[in-house]
Amino acid sequence: MLPESLDALLAIADRQGNPEALEARLGRPLDNTRAVTLRDGVAVIPITGPIMRYANLFTRISGATSTQELATDLRTALDDPKVKAIVLNIDSPGGEATGINELADMVYAARSRKPIKAYVGGTGASAAYWIASAAGEVVVDDTALLGSIGVVLEVAVRQAEAGQKRYTLVSSNAPNKRPDVETERGRAEIAKTIDALADVFTAKVARNLGVKPEKVAAMGDHGGVRVGAAAVEAGLAHRTGSLEALIAELSGRSGTWVGIAPTVVRTTAEFRAAIAAGVDPRTIQIGNLNAIRAQAAAAAILAERERAKRIRAMAVRGLEDTATAAIASGISAEAAALSLLKAAKERGIKIGV
Incomplete structure (x- = not known):
């Protein structure tokens, strides 16, 4: 048995206890x-x-x-x-x-x-x-x-039997009523x-x-x-x-509208641009999932580096431990700034502006 035929058979077997599911797959008489x-x-x-x-x-x-x-x-x-x-x-x-x-x-x-x-x-x-x-x-x-x-x-055209002859007579007002195909x-x-x-x-x-x-x-x-x-x-x-x-x-069960040319996106930026342009989400197809994952990972790394850089830039002498703890906790640079200000006040450290 071909694999696709076996899959169909097993799918039906899985639904044998669910008449409604079977009807959805095979249809019921109208x-x-x-x-x-x-x-x-x-x-x-x-x-x-x-x-x-x-x-x-x-x-x-x-x-x-x-x-x-x-x-x-x-x-x-x-x-x-x-x-x-x-x-x-x-x-x-x-x-x-x-x-x-x-x-x-x-x-x-x-x-x-x-x-x-x-x-x-x-x-x-x-x-x-x-x-x-x-x-x-x-x-x-x-x-x-x-x-x-x-x-x-x-x-x-049926031929007359031997010894017989067939005649067709048509009224004079309708000569085309019985055209002779011969x-x-x-x-x-x-x-x-x-x-x-x-x-x-x-x-x-x-x-x-x-x-x-x-x-x-x-x-x-x-x-x-x-x-x-x-x-x-x-x-x-x-x-x-x-x-x-x-x-x-x-x-309405299909993932995309068949018959409408799909919009293929390969990055999150392309996806956002398609949505912003008014493209119907049902017609959007992911062109390369691995590329999207890689792009997202790269963006996350860049964002993390930028966050750490901004926190370190605010850490004056004596507040290095607070900055390190803020980076490790994953809080935003804005939240880290508040932590650094609080620690500086507690320790009597003056932060220049």
Whole structure:
């Protein structure tokens, strides 16, 4: 067993007597949802497998996802006061176009109500990417595949059986009702519909990401897919990361704000300067702890030498023992001055000013 897997197993074993701790780690089902889990106030909504509009026995058996059920889950998470943020956990190759636009618009509109992030750990392609782009931020694994922005229609032509011939008659007012895909004209007519759907897809992705529609095709490699950091560089995603880190960030458990460039400090002076400049403490990272310790030790030595020097300078003849005792006690130079004055008065020693 890999070390990290063993650590996770032992961590769960340590929590076996504490159901609340287990729920915090693994999540508990969110009431009235399909498969949503709630972890530290973060609702994780899975979007896996092929995406279809309506839920049925086939979607459950095949591991597909229904936009109908997703809409219900999202609405429930938005209305639940226990949920303070939402993560769309996506691993899907896409699916049918019907229902995708409505769901993506719902996600886009909900961004103003609660933080919504999309996480792609495997594949976020086609319809799945349409949904992901509607979230407030898209976070991806280094190996995740994103893109496939476009519309595809596959038509299988069934040949007539021997001895049979099939005719299709269309009313004269609707010559484009049944285009013949075996003719160039028929394919061109069908392509118009596909292009129109692709235009909607592109326009909505552009709106979701805040870019111009004409840039989307190149960002998505003209229907191709991009991997991890390349997807971030192209603008399809905002940053790379992990699902666990994203949940920790949204729940407030992370030590720093992921996604905001950290301010690295190496000395106490740099730390104080960062705080004085208004830098959020949650984004400050210690660059070299050993250097900070060494700097602090050096500063302490200098301060101690200066204190001893000031006390010795005030010790006139006959008060050497009092000065030595003051240095050893660790009192400030100001306090030592008072001790020296008192000792001088008691001994009849005059201190010149």
